[in-house]
Amino acid sequence: MAAISALPTAGRFAGLAGLVVLAVGCWRGRHWAVSAGAAGLLAGVFVAGLDGAPVVAVVVGVGATVLAWDAGGTAIDLGAQLGREAPTARLEAVHAAGSLVVAAAAGGLGAAVYLVAGGGRPMAGLALLLVAGVALVVALDRA
Amino acid sequence: MNRWSAVGLAAFALGATAIAVPALVPISVARWSVDLVAIGAVAMTYRAVRGRRGRRHGLTTTPDPEVLAPAEPPAGSVSEALTAFLGNRRVGRSGLHEATVTVLTRYAGLDEAAAREAVERGTWTDDPFAAAYLGGAVPDVSVVRRLVEARGRSGYVLGRRRTVEALARVVGLEPTSSGGLAPLGRWFDRSRPPPAEPAEEAPRPTGHWLGVSAVALAAIGVGGLAGVAPVVLAGVVGVGFAAYARASSPPEATLAAERRLETDRPALGDEVEVTVTLRNEGERFLPDLRVVDGVPGTLAVAAGSPRLGTALRPGETATLTYAVTARRGVHAFGPVEVLVRDLAGSSEASVSLPAEATLTCVPPLEPTVTPVPLRPVASREAGPVSTGHGGDGVEFFATRPYQPGDPTNRIDWNRRARTGELATLEFREERTATVVVVVDVRPGCFRAPRPHVPHAVDRAVDAAGRLAATRLAAGDRVGLATFGASTWVAPGTGRVHRAHLERALATELPLARDGPPSRSTRWRRELAHRLPTGAQLVVCTPLTDRWAPGYVRTFDATGHPATVVSPDPTTADAEAALLEATARRVRITDLRRVGIPVADWAWDEPLDLAVSRLAGRRWVP
Numbered sequence: 001m002a003a004i005s006a007l008p009t010a011g012r013f014a015g016l017a018g019l020v021v022l023a024v025g026c027w028r029g030r031h032w033a034v035s036a037g038a039a040g041l042l043a044g045v046f047v048a049g050l051d052g053a054p055v056v057a058v059v060v061g062v063g064a065t066v067l068a069w070d071a072g073g074t075a076i077d078l079g080a081q082l083g084r085e086a087p088t089a090r091l092e093a094v095h096a097a098g099s100l101v102v103a104a105a106a107g108g109l110g111a112a113v114y115l116v117a118g119g120g121r122p123m124a125g126l127a128l129l130l131v132a133g134v135a136l137v138v139a140l141d142r143a
Numbered sequence: 144m145n146r147w148s149a150v151g152l153a154a155f156a157l158g159a160t161a162i163a164v165p166a167l168v169p170i171s172v173a174r175w176s177v178d179l180v181a182i183g184a185v186a187m188t189y190r191a192v193r194g195r196r197g198r199r200h201g202l203t204t205t206p207d208p209e210v211l212a213p214a215e216p217p218a219g220s221v222s223e224a225l226t227a228f229l230g231n232r233r234v235g236r237s238g239l240h241e242a243t244v245t246v247l248t249r250y251a252g253l254d255e256a257a258a259r260e261a262v263e264r265g266t267w268t269d270d271p272f273a274a275a276y277l278g279g280a281v282p283d284v285s286v287v288r289r290l291v292e293a294r295g296r297s298g299y300v301l302g303r304r305r306t307v308e309a310l311a312r313v314v315g316l317e318p319t320s321s322g323g324l325a326p327l328g329r330w331f332d333r334s335r336p337p338p339a340e341p342a343e344e345a346p347r348p349t350g351h352w353l354g355v356s357a358v359a360l361a362a363i364g365v366g367g368l369a370g371v372a373p374v375v376l377a378g379v380v381g382v383g384f385a386a387y388a389r390a391s392s393p394p395e396a397t398l399a400a401e402r403r404l405e406t407d408r409p410a411l412g413d414e415v416e417v418t419v420t421l422r423n424e425g426e427r428f429l430p431d432l433r434v435v436d437g438v439p440g441t442l443a444v445a446a447g448s449p450r451l452g453t454a455l456r457p458g459e460t461a462t463l464t465y466a467v468t469a470r471r472g473v474h475a476f477g478p479v480e481v482l483v484r485d486l487a488g489s490s491e492a493s494v495s496l497p498a499e500a501t502l503t504c505v506p507p508l509e510p511t512v513t514p515v516p517l518r519p520v521a522s523r524e525a526g527p528v529s530t531g532h533g534g535d536g537v538e539f540f541a542t543r544p545y546q547p548g549d550p551t552n553r554i555d556w557n558r559r560a561r562t563g564e565l566a567t568l569e570f571r572e573e574r575t576a577t578v579v580v581v582v583d584v585r586p587g588c589f590r591a592p593r594p595h596v597p598h599a600v601d602r603a604v605d606a607a608g609r610l611a612a613t614r615l616a617a618g619d620r621v622g623l624a625t626f627g628a629s630t631w632v633a634p635g636t637g638r639v640h641r642a643h644l645e646r647a648l649a650t651e652l653p654l655a656r657d658g659p660p661s662r663s664t665r666w667r668r669e670l671a672h673r674l675p676t677g678a679q680l681v682v683c684t685p686l687t688d689r690w691a692p693g694y695v696r697t698f699d700a701t702g703h704p705a706t707v708v709s710p711d712p713t714t715a716d717a718e719a720a721l722l723e724a725t726a727r728r729v730r731i732t733d734l735r736r737v738g739i740p741v742a743d744w745a746w747d748e749p750l751d752l753a754v755s756r757l758a759g760r761r762w763v764p
Contacts, residue, residue: 032196046361049371055377059376059377062362062377074351077202081450082452083209083448086448086450087448087451090453091452091454094431094454095431095486098486102384103383106379109379109383110378110379110380113376114373128158129154129162130375133382134183135147136147136382137360137385138151138356139145139148
């Protein structure tokens with residue numbers, strides 16, 4: 001019981017720490033820090049999900065985390081390639097808009113599937129869908 | 144389609160069927176099979192994260208056009224400096240021994256045997272560490288002091304550093320810090336690896352989204368193990384981004400660039416505004432353009448940034464504006480380098496857009512206050528070199544008995560009135576000198592005390608221009624030549640010649656070292672062949688290598704009296720740099736000892752001061 005009640009606290013801590021590390025990573029221009037911070041944020045969102053947060057909140061949380069990671073990484077690369085003085089607002093806005101559309105579409109799809117299909121699915125189907133998800137993601141990542 | 148996607152699609156079809164029409168897929172699985180898949184997902188998460196970590200080197204580097212291309216770095220080690228000093232392979236203790244003897248024979252009035260003895264007995268310096276380093280006797284200092292002085296370094300390193308510093312003091316240099324080795328970091332840390340050849344390469348992956356699949360895999364793993372459906376479904380976001388990164392098509396840039404200069408013939412030091420206009424001439428939206436303009440390495444950006452990150456719709460234009468500070472010479476702008484990424488930022492292509500522009504700056508020749516004194520020499524034409532002969536001129540020289548045919552305006556009528564004798568006045572005969580101003584542009588001369596500032600050759604060219612202007616104003620015939628290149632302007636006078644010199648100095652002398660060090664001395668034979676008989680040389684050289692004095696002495700000995708004006712790019716901070724500065728002092732002393740005047744022009748003083756020191760006059764600004 002104690003472990004379960006400690007979970008939300010740990011989640012909050014992971015989320016906050018992730019936020020701080022991500023911000024510092026952006027400031028200092030360190031990719032690893034941005035990634036580590038995003039991982040912390042993601043852990044926070046997952047913990048919230050395990051703790052019973054609604055599906056929309058979890059999907060939005062994951063989407064926002066990916067957007068933050070994407071924007072941070074883009075900013076660091078721009079800093080390395082173009083420096084601090086160069087005007088880059090338009091590029092960053094266009095890039096962020098593209099990512100936002102993807103996050104909204106994918107997240108919307110996921111939430112919709114969850115909300116439309118109720119409970120009571122056979123275990124075999126669920127397991128096969130998970131296998132499909134893992135295999136497809138791994139295939140996509142081999143770009 | 145690879146194995147993973149085949150497995151994925153098959154599993155998806157089966158799973159969807161099992162959920163929609165359970166009767167068609169009559170397999171029943173236990174809860175633990177879901178756990179198994181979830182654990183597999185966690186393992187794959189780890190792989191995805193690890194794949195991300197190797198990515199950092201993939202970022203395309205861009206050039207650094209804002210600053211001047213770095214000057215040549217100083218010696219990187221004491222051994223390197225010693226080799227340049229002595230010209231042999233003696234390094235370490237024996238090299239410094241040799242260098243100390245060399246210095247003592249010049250500065251302490253010792254002959255070689257006495258110098259060697261002083262070094263061996265350690266009497267040449269007050270510094271016990273330096274004396275012991277070369278002499279062998281253990282320094283007579285307390286253990287505590289030795290530890291404090293060494294600051295964690297070995298006794299060898301401490302002794303070497305103190306020896307270099309003691310040597311520098313003998314030649315009159317004051318070490319500015321007792322820092323360790325050469326701080327070469329400042330020379331190299333800013334100069335990144337040269338950017339890849341900007342040829343039109345195939346689009347390459349940037350790795351920007353590498354590892355995003357970890358989001359989906361972690362969600363499936365965590366959610367699957369805990370049996371929490373919302374978390375599993377949140378993984379869809381990760382799948383979406385992985386697909387986005389994958390599906391994004393490689394960009395095909397159809398861009399045109401145009402560069403406009405506010406003026407292409409600015410005055411020296413003017414800030415020239417540069418405007419680059421970039422136009423998307425294709426049919427496609429270009430969402431990610433990273434633009435770096437090709438500012439010449441010989442110009443520094445004064446205001447604004449020559450870089451831009453933007454997106455362009457078809458037909459749209461973007462401009463970037465910045466200002467460069469005009470410097471001597473012809474500066475050709477390079478192409479505009481553009482990195483084009485797709486919307487997701489997962490693939491990238493380099494494009495090099497031609498945009499020609501040339502900036503030419505010809506600084507006016509400004510005379511120095513004090514002309515550089517010339518060496519006494521006779522030629523046949525009238526001009527400002529005092530000859531030590533009586534004849535035509537303005538300054539009274541002597542009287543002599545009248546000879547029939549002397550002009551009546553030269554007869555000393557006062558004496559005729561006083562004594563009745565006829566005598567003729569003679570004036571000091573003045574003749575023009577033929578002066579060839581020489582700029583040393585050999586590799587090894589492009590040195591500066593800091594990496595991104597004008598180097599010693601820039602200073603030498605500046606000095607050459609001013610000295611030439613001064614000698615022209617004094618009525619001499621002035622020409623221009625170089626050590627190390629074939630630039631040649633034959634001596635002459637007059638306004639047209641002056642303009643010619645002005646132009647040659649600005650446009651024909653190199654702005655940066657071109658090519659690797661070369662020992663070719665073809666220029667030497669050419670120059671010897673071209674120099675008119677009796678022409679004097681004013682050589683502007685930093686004297687940073689051991690060959691320069693030899694060249695000066697050879698010309699001096701073959702009937703071309705030389706004067707050296709030497710901008711000093713050395714610094715007195717690090718060990719190797721200090722040794723180089725010491726070597727340069729010794730070269731100057733050696734030249735002076737054979738009667739060649741040398742103006743040692745410190746980096747932070749005006750040329751007038753150095754020249755007036757040579758002329759033995761006080762210079763008042």
